[in-house]
Amino acid sequence: MMDSTKLAARGGHTGLRLIAVNGAAADAGLYPGKSLADARALEPGLHAVEADPVGDSRALAGLADWCGRYSPWTAVAGLEADGSGGIWIDVSGCAHLFGSETALLADLTGRLAGLGYSARAAVADTPGAAWAVARYGHGDSASHLVPIGGQEAALRDLPIAGLRLPAALVGDLDRLGLRQIGDLLALPRGGLAARFGAVLPQRMDQALGRISEPISPRQPQPSLRVRMNFPEPVGRPEDIAAAVEQLLDLLMKKLDELGRGVRRLVLSLNRSDGRVDHVEIMTNRASRDAVHLWRLLQEKLDRMPEDTGADNLVDLLILGVSRSEPLAARQTKLAGEPNANSAPVSQTALAGLVDRLSNRLGGERVVQFRARESHLPERTQVAVAALTARLATALPAPERPRPTRLLSRPEPVTAVAPVPDDPPVLFRWRGRRYRIARADGPERLEAEWWRATAFLGEETRDYYRVEDDAGQRFWLYRAGLYQSESSPPQWFLHGLFA
Amino acid sequence: MNKAMLETLRQQIAAIERAGWTGASRLGGQAGLLAANNGAAAPAVRFGVAAVDGHLPWRGLPGGCLHEVNDGWRPPRGFSRRQPSGAATGFVAALLTRAGKRGGRPVVWITGQETLHAAGLMGFGLAAETLIAVTASDRDEALWAMEESLRAGCVGTVVGEVPQVDLTASRRLQLAAEAGGSLGILLLPDTPQGHEEVSLAPSVAVTRWRITAAPSAPARGLEKLVGPTRWQASLLRCRGAVPRSWCLEWCCETRGFALATPLSDRPVVPAAGSTGTVARTDRPHAVAG
Numbered sequence: 001m002m003d004s005t006k007l008a009a010r011g012g013h014t015g016l017r018l019i020a021v022n023g024a025a026a027d028a029g030l031y032p033g034k035s036l037a038d039a040r041a042l043e044p045g046l047h048a049v050e051a052d053p054v055g056d057s058r059a060l061a062g063l064a065d066w067c068g069r070y071s072p073w074t075a076v077a078g079l080e081a082d083g084s085g086g087i088w089i090d091v092s093g094c095a096h097l098f099g100s101e102t103a104l105l106a107d108l109t110g111r112l113a114g115l116g117y118s119a120r121a122a123v124a125d126t127p128g129a130a131w132a133v134a135r136y137g138h139g140d141s142a143s144h145l146v147p148i149g150g151q152e153a154a155l156r157d158l159p160i161a162g163l164r165l166p167a168a169l170v171g172d173l174d175r176l177g178l179r180q181i182g183d184l185l186a187l188p189r190g191g192l193a194a195r196f197g198a199v200l201p202q203r204m205d206q207a208l209g210r211i212s213e214p215i216s217p218r219q220p221q222p223s224l225r226v227r228m229n230f231p232e233p234v235g236r237p238e239d240i241a242a243a244v245e246q247l248l249d250l251l252m253k254k255l256d257e258l259g260r261g262v263r264r265l266v267l268s269l270n271r272s273d274g275r276v277d278h279v280e281i282m283t284n285r286a287s288r289d290a291v292h293l294w295r296l297l298q299e300k301l302d303r304m305p306e307d308t309g310a311d312n313l314v315d316l317l318i319l320g321v322s323r324s325e326p327l328a329a330r331q332t333k334l335a336g337e338p339n340a341n342s343a344p345v346s347q348t349a350l351a352g353l354v355d356r357l358s359n360r361l362g363g364e365r366v367v368q369f370r371a372r373e374s375h376l377p378e379r380t381q382v383a384v385a386a387l388t389a390r391l392a393t394a395l396p397a398p399e400r401p402r403p404t405r406l407l408s409r410p411e412p413v414t415a416v417a418p419v420p421d422d423p424p425v426l427f428r429w430r431g432r433r434y435r436i437a438r439a440d441g442p443e444r445l446e447a448e449w450w451r452a453t454a455f456l457g458e459e460t461r462d463y464y465r466v467e468d469d470a471g472q473r474f475w476l477y478r479a480g481l482y483q484s485e486s487s488p489p490q491w492f493l494h495g496l497f498a
Numbered sequence: 499m500n501k502a503m504l505e506t507l508r509q510q511i512a513a514i515e516r517a518g519w520t521g522a523s524r525l526g527g528q529a530g531l532l533a534a535n536n537g538a539a540a541p542a543v544r545f546g547v548a549a550v551d552g553h554l555p556w557r558g559l560p561g562g563c564l565h566e567v568n569d570g571w572r573p574p575r576g577f578s579r580r581q582p583s584g585a586a587t588g589f590v591a592a593l594l595t596r597a598g599k600r601g602g603r604p605v606v607w608i609t610g611q612e613t614l615h616a617a618g619l620m621g622f623g624l625a626a627e628t629l630i631a632v633t634a635s636d637r638d639e640a641l642w643a644m645e646e647s648l649r650a651g652c653v654g655t656v657v658g659e660v661p662q663v664d665l666t667a668s669r670r671l672q673l674a675a676e677a678g679g680s681l682g683i684l685l686l687p688d689t690p691q692g693h694e695e696v697s698l699a700p701s702v703a704v705t706r707w708r709i710t711a712a713p714s715a716p717a718r719g720l721e722k723l724v725g726p727t728r729w730q731a732s733l734l735r736c737r738g739a740v741p742r743s744w745c746l747e748w749c750c751e752t753r754g755f756a757l758a759t760p761l762s763d764r765p766v767v768p769a770a771g772s773t774g775t776v777a778r779t780d781r782p783h784a785v786a787g
Contacts, residue, residue, distance in 0.1 A: 349652035404618035430574035472711035498588020
């Protein structure tokens, strides 16, 4: 856990009040909750800025991502009323990367100070104990280490607010003379729950480790990850490229041992200014092809906004597999083998091509067409991501002629038909006149009354295939039937025929 | 001039053209070697019409090459100019059917508008399961996707709907088509200036076509009904052949083109001087790309 404090003010019913103060302000006797007018009277040189809770939570989330350098498992613990924010980091099994938990804490607080945050951190067995010690731990030290099983001793003389309780409840307990966590520990549990609600014993149990407290991590948890630290931050694209290629090779070796292939891969670039950029790629089939994965990553890296500056350097790269699938070990293909001759290689190549297209253009824009049961032409075909669909739903051959182009939004036209229910002899589309020489129809398509969602012109449609005197063919439909002379039915152009 | 001399000259011209087109000489003939390797999967696309196939030096459209189809329609003012006509779309679908399986490799169709209607394409005999449709939001994306698909070597035919193409872009696409042994078809909108070839941007495409819809000719007694699809297919430019225009009809049963009427079989531009006899060639064995 760690805290960051700054000076901020926010409007309320009783005028502007301080939300948070920095060290200098605290020394001058200011504290959160004090009205801005009073504070100004006390300290004329006060520099106040308006509170920005949305910006604060965004910054906190960014910082939580930055903490990904210590563990893949980080989460925002929330913004407090005093303007400080907290972050959880599960360092189980991660401390050895830094030598020890003490070294990890020193690295964390040191780096945060470098980024301009005043932070306090604590390591404990339970999230609750770490939270309390980080905020209320004794002494000026920025970091605290609670020994294994030592949470009860560590918490005993800390204020009750350290139990993450609602402010009103803390006030009630204070009036009863209960000020330290140790005071509560001495009391019978049953009575506490009856008088103050279930939250009090629950928070105590969580802090002491009697019950577990699940917290969901911010980022999806990679099942496998590799990392590379740069003693000197790097900025040149070719240096980053070389590092990513090394990481990929390492990752492929690990996946090879596990017999798995990548479906989704996340590259996190930790910048020296504390920002973290994530680059995510997906493949449509499990892959252990470092060259292919690198091409996908490179495509995205190349399109990252380029802001050159000293703050933009990368000091840590983390490559994590967030989704994988079993992939049998296979002989790598021989160099120089022409790929058109053997079907399996060609299929792999096709999957690779679809990956590249989907990663740049978006998966929903690289599709194949499948059938859907419907009378309505615009609903008969459905686009599914390429290479994912089953052949069972392949499109049936059309029974009637269908246009090669179907407009996603039918164009309104004015048509002249000499006799109702006869094909039109003339139509006007966007100011241009088309004289109809030949026509087929009508083909009547009924509205799908069983479908609740409305579609354009919830009416019976009569379709005509018409050919103008130049030979251009169109698909027109009349929405609804002729019912009265006064309101003739509307005509639409729905498709273009070959 | 005797026949042997003519043949020698043709070969020399072909050699010069290849180098100029694609820079194959700089690649040390590697592109040519690749194209030859993929020859089995990239044979020429035959129209199945003696008049057309016989006119083309390769007896059809050569595979592993880039071809240009200019859409002859003008959408009305205010409607998207990137929307290809039904006629040109149908003509390309017909070509894809004629191109056949291409070694079991699929078709990638890059479009700017999400209006491709699979049922209509299947009407021309195209198998929907072999079709991968890609939507590109602008020219750069379309060109990139087309080049990637052509170069990958795992795609039989790539259709690219591109607003316009310049010499550099078409050269890249032609090189990619050679490297991958894929057939590339550029589907371009009509130029605003008009029909003359001079108004079209220069390109290295091996053939350039202009496709417009032609009035159908229904059977006697059914004159009021729409007949089989017809196109006026004009060959605007082709290496080793003069411009020419045919009226082609699609036959659904045989999945093939047919010459509609002998009357329509006339050149799109009046033959100037004797170019007709010089450029007219018969090279059934020539391999392009």
